[in-house]
Amino acid sequence: MKEFKYVITDEMGIHARPAGLLVKAVKGYGCTVKMGKGGRTVDCKGIMGVMSLGAKKGDEVTLTFEGADEDAACEAISRFMQENL
Amino acid sequence: MRTYDGKSVCSGIAIGKIRVYKKDVQQVKRTKAKDPESELARFASAKEEAVRQLKCLYDKALKEVGEANAAIFEVHQMMLEDVDYNESVENIVRGQEVNVEYAVAATGDNFSRMFSAMDDDYMRERAADVKDISERLLAVLNGRNAGTAETEEPVIIVADDLAPSETVQLDKDMVLSFVTVHGSANSHTAILARMMEIPALVGAGLPLDETVDGKLGIVDGASGKIYVEPDEDTLNEMRERQQEEAEKKELLQRLKERENVTLDGQKVMLYANIGNIKDLAMVMQNDAEGIGLFRSEFLYLEKEDYPDEEEQFQIYKQAAETMAGKRVIIRTLDIGADKQCGYFNMEHEENPALGYRAIRICLTRPEVFKTQLRALFRASAFGNIAIMYPMITSIKEIKRIKEVVGEVKAELDAQKMPYGEPEQGIMIETPAAALISDVLAREVDFFSIGTNDLTQYTLAIDRQNPKLDEFYDAHHPAVLRMISMVVENAHRAGIWAGICGELGADQTLTREFLAMGVDELSVSPGSILPIRKIVLETNVGEYKAGK
Numbered sequence: 308m309k310e311f312k313y314v315i316t317d318e319m320g321i322h323a324r325p326a327g328l329l330v331k332a333v334k335g336y337g338c339t340v341k342m343g344k345g346g347r348t349v350d351c352k353g354i355m356g357v358m359s360l361g362a363k364k365g366d367e368v369t370l371t372f373e374g375a376d377e378d379a380a381c382e383a384i385s386r387f388m389q390e391n392l
Numbered sequence: 393m394r395t396y397d398g399k400s401v402c403s404g405i406a407i408g409k410i411r412v413y414k415k416d417v418q419q420v421k422r423t424k425a426k427d428p429e430s431e432l433a434r435f436a437s438a439k440e441e442a443v444r445q446l447k448c449l450y451d452k453a454l455k456e457v458g459e460a461n462a463a464i465f466e467v468h469q470m471m472l473e474d475v476d477y478n479e480s481v482e483n484i485v486r487g488q489e490v491n492v493e494y495a496v497a498a499t500g501d502n503f504s505r506m507f508s509a510m511d512d513d514y515m516r517e518r519a520a521d522v523k524d525i526s527e528r529l530l531a532v533l534n535g536r537n538a539g540t541a542e543t544e545e546p547v548i549i550v551a552d553d554l555a556p557s558e559t560v561q562l563d564k565d566m567v568l569s570f571v572t573v574h575g576s577a578n579s580h581t582a583i584l585a586r587m588m589e590i591p592a593l594v595g596a597g598l599p600l601d602e603t604v605d606g607k608l609g610i611v612d613g614a615s616g617k618i619y620v621e622p623d624e625d626t627l628n629e630m631r632e633r634q635q636e637e638a639e640k641k642e643l644l645q646r647l648k649e650r651e652n653v654t655l656d657g658q659k660v661m662l663y664a665n666i667g668n669i670k671d672l673a674m675v676m677q678n679d680a681e682g683i684g685l686f687r688s689e690f691l692y693l694e695k696e697d698y699p700d701e702e703e704q705f706q707i708y709k710q711a712a713e714t715m716a717g718k719r720v721i722i723r724t725l726d727i728g729a730d731k732q733c734g735y736f737n738m739e740h741e742e743n744p745a746l747g748y749r750a751i752r753i754c755l756t757r758p759e760v761f762k763t764q765l766r767a768l769f770r771a772s773a774f775g776n777i778a779i780m781y782p783m784i785t786s787i788k789e790i791k792r793i794k795e796v797v798g799e800v801k802a803e804l805d806a807q808k809m810p811y812g813e814p815e816q817g818i819m820i821e822t823p824a825a826a827l828i829s830d831v832l833a834r835e836v837d838f839f840s841i842g843t844n845d846l847t848q849y850t851l852a853i854d855r856q857n858p859k860l861d862e863f864y865d866a867h868h869p870a871v872l873r874m875i876s877m878v879v880e881n882a883h884r885a886g887i888w889a890g891i892c893g894e895l896g897a898d899q900t901l902t903r904e905f906l907a908m909g910v911d912e913l914s915v916s917p918g919s920i921l922p923i924r925k926i927v928l929e930t931n932v933g934e935y936k937a938g939k
């Protein structure tokens with residue numbers, strides 16, 4: 308299992324558009340990707356779940372990756388978060 | 393005529409027939425399903441159709457309102473494909489052995505309730521998106537098109553609320569304005585209206601029935617009002633304003649960001665006169681190069697007591713920062729004469745126009761003057777502020793002003809308070825100042841000619857007295873000669889000279905002023921673009937030759 312933490316810097320937080328992009332990016336990998344914030348964890352392959360976390364600027368989220376391509380997914384999604392959120 | 397108030401999210405005026413837009417209420421019955429799997433097959437094909445529709449909407453929105461606003465329809469597609477959403481529908485159909493319509497409606501309600509409960513305005517708005525996709529699915533399942541409003545003429549759309557897909561599906565050429573009873577400034581409807589630059593109101597408390605539908609209406613985006621069956625006067629007034637705005641917009645399109653330079657290359661600065669910090673928006677909208685006259689009186693006249701240094705500092709700083717490096721010329725307190733202020737306790741005067749006013753008050757009440765100067769010098773560290781002193785008649789006054797300025801700076805230094813070095817200029821609004829302008833020019837950084845008082849003092853005519861109109865000549869050669877002389881004297885001493893009185897906006901004189909070599913014209917914001925037009929079309933050399 309791979310894991311990283313990330314603090315949101317985007318003014319709007321994880322709003323609809325980046326949530327959609329994140330889901331799209333995650334769906335490119337076979338492993339399960341989960342995101343947690345404040346004790347709640349959601350599946351990153353569903354946009355409703357990702358949005359329901361309501362992650363705002365300054366919030367810390369934890370992403371976990373589990374599966375065959377977890378290394379590649381972790382690296383790519385880490386880059387995605389830095390570029391978009 | 394009936395008038396309803398709403399909150400304006402996009403300005404402008406729309407006049408036209410009102411169309412009340414009502415959603416088809418999708419009545420969903422819960423029925424037992426004999427074969428849940430065939431229900432789910434219907435769900436799968438409905439989803440396919442809904443995604444196809446959303447793709448079309450995305451393309452339409454992309455063309456009309458840009459990628460950022462179109463993205464919501466991609467999000468809708470993802471919502472339709474969301475794992476949790478789909479699992480919920482499947483669980484309800486299989487678990488309760490019910491029809492898929494019921495499962496979709498129940499799932500939509502649950503998810504939109506989840507978003508509604510979030511502690512974030514933006515996320516709460518997304519409840520509308522979840523409802524929107526569920527309604528789309530239901531419409532497909534019922535074999536109907538979701539939310540289309542066909543109209544033959546452009547209309548004002550009035551609705552309880554509009555889903556983003558409904559807003560985009562409306563034919564853009566057929567919509568004059570959006571008015572919704574619910575909805576917020578963050579809603580897609582509001583955002584789209586701003587993109588389309590059409591007036592829009594949210595939170596308008598009007599009934600959605602036959603008293604409104606099909607009636608003539610006016611939406612005034614400036615005041616946030618909608619008039620239903622307007623009376624003749626209102627209609628005429630609004631038509632006029634609509635016409636003015638259309639002309640202004642057209643002029644703006646053509647003249648914005650153009651340099652104020654004549655055909656033969658003479659430049660002039662076109663600045664704005666303002667009387668309140670609230671006017672800054674107008675200054676920006678009309679593309680002024682700076683503020684040529686910021687009347688500081690409003691700070692005093694709107695109050696019950698002297699405005700303190702901090703209060704003034706904040707206002708001046710805001711003006712300087714908003715104008716971002718462009719010159720902001722602030723005139724020090726100019727009360728007395730026709731502008732009276734209770735707490736100054738001024739004595740009654742027989743002849744206030746020639747009395748205790750403007751710089752005369754400041755120099756005899758240094759505590760009032762110093763407070764304003766401290767605020768001005770401090771604020772000038774935040775932008776390009778210039779200070780202008782009114783009603784100057786002598787060199788002695790300028791010397792006294794300089795003494796006070798020296799004291800103010802020494803005090804600020806002692807208190808280690810940062811300040812800038814603003815340009816300091818004077819108004820030329822007395823014949824005395826005009827006649828000694830060669831001497832005055834050596835003492836200051838600029839001149840600004842106040843033509844209202846200069847004309848009144850030169851012609852000895854009270855502008856408030858209508859009986860004197862027949863003797864009054866705004867273009868009197870005495871006044872024009874004085875202006876020409878002041879400009880010449882300024883240039884000889886190497887400083888610039890402008891006009892901030894009403895005459896500056898007189899379009900019949902613009903060429904004349906250019907020929908005199910006036911460096912700056914400061915006019916009301918609305919006059920800037922019409923004057924820029926004249927400047928751009930003028931050849932000063934030819935004008936002089938033709939005289």
